[in-house]
Structure formats: C-alpha cells, structure tokens
Amino acid sequence: MSETHHLYEHTSAKDVQWESLSFTERAVLCFVFEGERVLLIHKKRGLGKGKINAPGGRIEPGETALEAAVRETQEEVGLIPIQPQECARLHFLFTDGYSLHGTVFRAFSYKGTLRETEEATPLWSPVSSIPYDRMWEDDKLWIPHLLEGRYVEGFFIFDGDTMLDAHVVTGTLLPPPR
Numbered sequence: 150m151s152e153t154h155h156l157y158e159h160t161s162a163k164d165v166q167w168e169s170l171s172f173t174e175r176a177v178l179c180f181v182f183e184g185e186r187v188l189l190i191h192k193k194r195g196l197g198k199g200k201i202n203a204p205g206g207r208i209e210p211g212e213t214a215l216e217a218a219v220r221e222t223q224e225e226v227g228l229i230p231i232q233p234q235e236c237a238r239l240h241f242l243f244t245d246g247y248s249l250h251g252t253v254f255r256a257f258s259y260k261g262t263l264r265e266t267e268e269a270t271p272l273w274s275p276v277s278s279i280p281y282d283r284m285w286e287d288d289k290l291w292i293p294h295l296l297e298g299r300y301v302e303g304f305f306i307f308d309g310d311t312m313l314d315a316h317v318v319t320g321t322l323l324p325p326p327r
C-alpha cells in the first residue's frame with residue numbers, strides 16, 4: 150500500500166477545495182428515458198466493471214461533454230440520444246489521489262437499435278425500481294433528484310468501491326422535455 154493510499158480518508162467532502170482540484174479524468178453519464186423506464190447498463194470493463202450504471206465514459210481530447218455523452222451511449226449500447234440535456238455534475242476524489250469529474254445528461258428520445266457490446270449489456274429499468282444495490286454507492290444519493298427533474302451537484306470521497314463521505318446539493322427544476 151502506498152503512503153498516499155489514505156490521503157483523504159479523514160477528509161470531509163465539504164472540506165475539499167473542489168474548485169481548485171485538477172481532475173485526473175473527465176467523464177460523462179447519459180440517462181435515456183422512455184416512458185416510465187430508464188436505460189441502464191451492466192458494465193463489462195473499465196472503472197465500475199460489474200456494476201450497473203448509465204451509459205457513459207471518459208471524455209476524449211477535443212470533445213465536449215455533450216459529444217462524449219452521445220458517442221459513449223452509441224458505442225456502448227447502439228442508441229443515439231436526441232438533444233441530451235445536462236442535469237448533474239459529479240465530483241469524485243479517491244483516497245489514492247485519483248479524481249474524476251462527471252457531467253450527467255438526460256434524454257427523452259433516441260435513434261438506433263439497442264444492442265449488447267463488448268463494453269456493456271443494456272437493460273431497461275423501471276424508474277420506480279432502480280437497482281441501487283448493484284450500483285456505485287453515490288447513485289442512491291443523487292439519482293432520485295435527477296428523477297424529480299432537479300439539477301444536482303454531488304461531491305464524493307471514495308476508498309476503492311467504498312464511499313467515505315458525500316455532499317449533495319440540489320438546484321433548480323429543469324425545463325420539462327419538449
């Protein structure tokens with residue numbers, strides 16, 4: 150175990166200077182809704198392998214977060230979300246010093262055909278029974294706000310898969326889908 154392994158173990162999420170953090174990676178998540186269902190994936194590789202999450206992944210150089218959300222959703226499950234709308238920002242700090250900034254989008258229509266890929270197995274989950282027990286620990290703290298249509302910001306400290314502390318701030322109601 151490295152000397153820095155427990156760097157942030159006793160730090161509160163409220164005490165981190167998030168605005169001055171130079172994030173190791175920037176990533177996106179995209180929640181596609183169809184009626185009372187939301188599209189999730191069983192992630193087969195990468196960070197969070199084995200967990201249920203929304204489609205998403207790292208932003209590539211020269212790409213906007215919106216472009217990444219559309220590309221990652223198409224690459225992972227074959228669907229192209231139409232007019233995704235930003236609905237959350239997530240900030241993760243891991244005790245080994247790794248940090249991740251996430252921009253979250255929602256979309257209410259899509260093109261394309263759903264398919265399984267090497268990265269993910271897609272599943273439609275009823276909005277009323279999202280499988281939080283199979284997801285990252287932070288998800289149950291902010292996804293309910295997203296489902297209510299509120300912009301949300303989350304600040305989380307993790308040690309591996311274990312969430313040590315969290316701070317969630319809700320914002321304004323987002324305009325309803327057109």
Ligand SMILES: COc1nc(N)nc2c1ncn2[C@H]1C[C@H](O)[C@@H](COP(=O)(O)OP(=O)(O)OP(=O)(O)O)O1
Nearest residue numbers: 176177178194195196197205206207241285287288
């Ligand atoms: C720590 O808590 C997390 N919670 C949630 N909800 N989502 C998370 C968390 N940590 C990471 N993520 C998400 C953010 C990104 O969408 C992915 C990262 O995936 P990965 O590093 O595998 O990125 P890809 O671009 O998909 O990588 P490859 O295509 O090279 O496999 O996880």
